[in-house]
Amino acid sequence: MPIRPNEVVLGSLLGSCSAHGKLELGERLLQELVQMDPHNTEYHILLSNMYALAGKREKANSLRHVLKKMGIRKNPGxxxxxxxxxxxxxxxxxxxxxxxxxxxxxxxxxxxxxxxxxxxxxxxxxxxxxxxxxxxxxxxxxxxxxxxxxxxxxxxxxxxxxxxxxxxxxxxxxxxxxxxxxxxxxxxxxxxxxxxxxxxxxxxxxxxxxxxxxxxxxx
Ligand SMILES: [Zn+2]
Ligand SMILES: [Zn+2]
Structure with missing residues (x-):
């Protein structure tokens, strides 16, 4: 991209990673997204679910603990x-x-x-x-x-x-x-x-x- 991708672009990309089970790219994207919007929990949840789907339950749980520690609550939909x-x-x-x-x-x-x-x-x-x-x-x-x-x-x-x-x-x-x-x-x-x-x-x-x-x- 000629310009730096914003949160919406990276968020969509993370969604696509989820659809295709691309865990490594997903991890990298999450790190960038957290810096852009530290209070948004959607991306943690998305990646945590990706881990769970891939059978990496430990990683899924550790991400969940991170969220709990930070005291972030899920936004009600x-x-x-x-x-x-x-x-x-x-x-x-x-x-x-x-x-x-x-x-x-x-x-x-x-x-x-x-x-x-x-x-x-x-x-x-x-x-x-x-x-x-x-x-x-x-x-x-x-x-x-x-x-x-x-x-x-x-x-x-x-x-x-x-x-x-x-x-x-x-x-x-x-x-x-x-x-x-x-x-x-x-x-x-x-x-x-x-x-x-x-x-x-x-x-x-x-x-x-x-x-x-x-x-x-x-x-
Ligand atoms: Zn659609
Ligand atoms: Zn639904």
Whole structure:
């Protein structure tokens, strides 16, 4: 690049490293990113999950300890959707919206249809928030899946689907980087519900349409 890459560029590159399992490059990028934005925990979490996926549990845990020592807390992820002249905000597992019941009924239905279409929940990226004992029993697996299902962007989409007419595009804003599982789920949602879904996350725009995303899975 003719100019020094900024945080957004390096963050996207780290995301690509994660998609391709490039650990060494990821480690180098994290060092640079920490200097640029010492208070951002997203990148530590991303790299920690990469270690965990590669079976390097010790390294994953040590990174987690670094975060704990620094007293950094994970930023809560929030998704907003603009409907009927109002902004509706959701956090993960949110049950505060007046239409919560309908939203969760829609979510159940959506997950059922996603599974029929071949969706498999990607709980590998949840390692960091899990207890880290490494012993995955059926219950723990189920808990991880449930936590994934109620990510804020999934809730915002369900609300969008029940509040708008068929075919109307949904526009969502997410304050953090969209997770791998939501990204692959939303691709399928755009296909099975024939909806264009545009999400602006911390790094970029994602335009989901007919089963794929404009970012071609690089973000
Ligand atoms: Zn997610
Ligand atoms: Zn995308």
């Amino acid at each position: 929030m998704s907003s959707i603009h409907i009927g002249g109002q902004v509706h905000r959701f956090s993960a597992g949110d049950k505060s919206h007046p239409r919560t019941q309908e939203i969760y009924i829609m979510l159940d239905e959506m997950i059922r249809r996603l599974r029929l279409a071949g969706y498999v929940p990607n709980t590998a990226f949840q390692v960091f928030s899990g207890c880290g004992s490494g012993e995955d029993n059926a219950n723990e697996q189920e808990e991880k899946e449930l936590a994934l299902f109620s990510h804020s962007e999934k809730l915002a989409i369900c609300f969008g689907l029940i509040s708008t007419k068929a075919g109307v595009p949904l526009y969502i804003f997410k304050n953090l980087r969209i997770c791998q599982d939501c990204h692959s789920a939303i691709k399928i949602v755009s296909e099975i519900y024939s909806r264009e879904i545009v999400i602006r996350d911390r790094n970029r725009f994602h335009c989901f349409k007919q089963g794929s995303c404009s970012c071609s899975d690089y973000w």
